Amino acid sequence: MFRQTKAFSGFSVNDIQKAKEFYGQTLGLEVTEEAMGILTLHMSGGSKIIIYPKPNHTPATFTILNFPVAHVEKTVDELTSRGVQFEQYDFGQMKTDSKGIVRGQGPTIAWFKDPAGNILSVLEER
DSSP states (O other), X not given: OOTTOOOOEEEEEXXXXXXXHIIIIISOOEEEEOGGXXXXXXXXXXXXEEEEEOTTOOOOSSEEEEEEESOHHHHXXXXXXXXXXXXXXXETTEEOOTTSEEOXXXXXXXXXXXXXXXXXXXXXXX
8 A cells, every 4th residue: 555655754853943953964964944844854865854843842762763874983983073972871781882882782883862862873884
């Protein structure tokens, strides 16, 4: 039924302007603003993700967006220089290093949050 449908994902934030600056300037994504303050992230390959304002927004407690990259550590260093803070986790076998990177437990990955508290990640492509 939906095989030919170009589905898209979306998530909420509590401050559209902060989201627009973060996703556009800090992460370097193409961002357009639509009616009613809705943002569209234009991703590689033509896919789109919408970000919508929600006054009673509650941050997601799971990863809402993953960015595959060639080198996680290089990306973490670049984002850190842009003011992004990476999460620190210690869940037994899964423990981040001082940069916030998990290595050797599956893909090399690091998590960070957008200004609304939603969790994002960069993970190394294999």
